[in-house]
Amino acid sequence: MATIFYARVSTVDQNIEHQQAQAEAAGFKIDRVVADHGVSGVSTLFSERPNGKRLFDMLRGGDTLLVRWVDRLGRNYSDVRDTIQEFMRRGVVVRTVINGLTFDGATQDPMQQAVRDALIGFLAATAQANAEAIKEAQRGGIALAKAKDSETKYRGRKPSFSRTQFTAAWDMLNQDVGVASIAKATGLSRQSIYRIKDDPAGAELAMKSWGI
Template sequence: MSRTILYARVSVADQTIAHQRTQAESAGFVIDEVVADEGVSGVSTTLAEREQGRRLFDLLRRGDVLVVRWVDRLGRSYTDVTETIRAFMARGVVVRTVINNMTFDGVTTDPVQMAVRDALIGFMAATAQAQAEATKEAQRAGISHAKGREGAYRGRKPSYSGSQLDTVCAMQSQGATVASIVKATGLSRQTIYRIADNPIEAYAALSRWNNQ
């Protein structure tokens, strides 16, 4: 009997396993089991290097569905994400994302459909790595701005959390409409437009407040 397993990864305080499960269930997924890594970076570790990530490889069987909030939960490296998804597809596992409801499987044998699928996987993996690099740069900028400056000006406190910011950037990279992003995040249109105009500064602003 096939199962639907949610893999959740959280690395910062404003992300929670429960929130990722709630998002998945709100999107219509019926979750049989949750496998989660807490306090683990997707930048410095591959899925196979994480304790629960290794367990995931042991659990999943042909016909199972692996659900993730977005591909960045699997990893923040282009190579890691693409190799992981292809490894699961080769096992007969279907990989689905909560954001934008993407589905990746190894069922098709049509070369054109395979090319489109692989190109999309590559694009999403590249976006995940680019976001990770942007976040890291923004965090460095925020820390540098605040370091050694008690009471330093930090600007207006962001009206979004780290998980909301990740969702906005992920959905924007997939061409989602502003209306759908508003529905998914609960943020205002104005906030989403500001993030879209300068995502690096959006991450930097969050870092300036989180590192005080």
Template sequence: MTKTVLYARVSTADQTLEHQRTQAEKAGFKIDKVIADHGVSGVSTKLAERPEGKRLFDILRPGDTLVVRWVDRLGRDYRDVSDSIRHFMGEGVVIKTVINSMVFDGATKNPIQQAVRDALIAFMAATAEAQATATKEAQKAGIAAAQAGDPKAYRGRKPSYDRAMFEKVTGMLDQSAGASAIAAVTGLTRQAILRIRDDRAGAEKALALWSL
């Protein structure tokens, strides 16, 4: 019997396991099994080397579906993400994302569909790595500024949101929610939502400066 497996990677800078499962269920997925790695870097640790991530290679069978919030849950390294997706497709596993409802299926024989699929894999894997790099640089900049002289002189205005709220906002933005709708749910001002939307790296830097 085929199964649907949700894989989640959870860290202090990412969404919780409960949030990722709730998002998947709201998107219509019926999850049979959840596998999650906690506190594992998606940049420095390959999927096959993570305590739980490596189980995917053992339990997934032809016809199974692997669900992830987005491909960045599989990893933030271009080569690792693209290789993992291609491996699972080669094993007859279908990969589906909650955000944007992407489907990666190795069964298609249509050359045009194959070309589009492969281009999407490359683009999404590259985007995951680029976002990780931007976040890392923003955090480094925030720490460096805080260590230079009087930290208060470099902090600027304290953010009106904490890390958990930032994750909630970015999660809703990734699902194409509007600023007004997000403001109504979170209680933040529409202007704050727009600032996060337009400059996520800057928002990350502010959180790092204020140790939020």
């Protein structure tokens, strides 16, 4: 029985090694790492990704599919929900690094199945909602940059976070992860995390001003 860690990175700023290190630090033993690069979790279904598709052939009953969070499987509600359900039907256990969630098809109790499936649906919806929130913040930052083009020629203070750290912090904030836990996971100060939380559009604008 193997544990395969799946990572998806949609931009050059994101780092597979960081996702793997986070999983190993949480105590997971990984037998193999499979990743898709430059793939959007919104517009590309899991089964349409080169290595996402391969996992359906690689994983066998009793194996574990490990991901940092369900949004690595996708940021589309139906796709994430259907992907987890399909793996469970095949006897594959799906686990997440964040919060240590486990989804499998072992229980035959209808009430437990209902609770499990409801949680899967909620997390899938959250993944899509987070993606839409980030897009909205980006649109707001771009609009503000255009409206104040002359002002943004002076870039101001350089952000204390990278785009990878911003994305990770924003994702976890929307999952109600505590600021202290986010600081530990991302290496950011609490002040930086509160700045992202209070003004994501401003943070997006600052990163774009500095080419981050």
